Amino acid sequence: EVQLVESGGGLVKPGGSLRLSCAASGFTFSVCHMNWVRQAPGKGLEWVSSVRGTNSDTYYADSVQGRFTIARDNAQNTLYLQMNSLRVEDTAVYYCVRDASGPDLWGQGTLVIVSS
C-alpha cells in the first residue's frame, strides 16, 4: 500500500526538542521530493521544509530556519524532522507530504504540543 506514516509527536516544553519520523511505503522513496507541512489548531496550512530526492538539497520556512532540520534515510525509506528550540507557536499537526504528481500524498499527521 502506498502510504506515509508519521510518528514522534507529543508534548514538549518551550525550548525543548523533538524528532518526527515519516515512514514511507509502496513507492520509490529515494527519488521523491519530500516535505513537511504543519497546521496549527483551527488554522490553515503552512509549509515547513522540503528535501529533494536527487541531491538532498534542503529548504526551510523562515519561521523554522536555524531551529529545524529535515533529513532523509533512503535506505530506511524514512523522512525526519529534527525540531530544536521549540516555541509555543510551533504547536501544530505536522504532515509528511510526497511530491510525485505534485504534492500528492499526505500522511495522517502527528500532533506536536509545545506548552509549559
Added chain:
Amino acid sequence: DIQMTQSPSSLSASVGDRVTITCRASQDISKWLAWYQQKPERAPKCLIYAASNLQGGVPSRFSGSGSGTDFTLTISSLQPEDFATYYCQQYNSYPRTFGQGTKVEIK
C-alpha cells in the same frame, strides 16, 4: 515570497450547485498550483495538480484551470461529501505558500 490569495474565504451552497473558488498568485507561478480538500480532523487530500490535472480517484465534477497568476477550482455539481475546506498551494518556488482556505458550507 509569493502570496496566494483565495476567494471567497467561505461560501454557502446547496447540493447540485456549481461552485467556483479562485486563487491568485502575487507573481507568475506558471502551472505549478495544487488544490486540496480537507475535512475536519483529516489530512488534506490533493484534488488537482499542475493547475488542471485531476489526481487519480478524484471525481470528474472537480476541475481546475488557469496559469500564470490566476487559477480556479470548479465543482460542477456539489455533492454532500464535498462540504469541506479547500486550499490552493503554489509549488513553483520556495517558500511554498498556501492560500488561506475556502470553507464550503451547506446552505
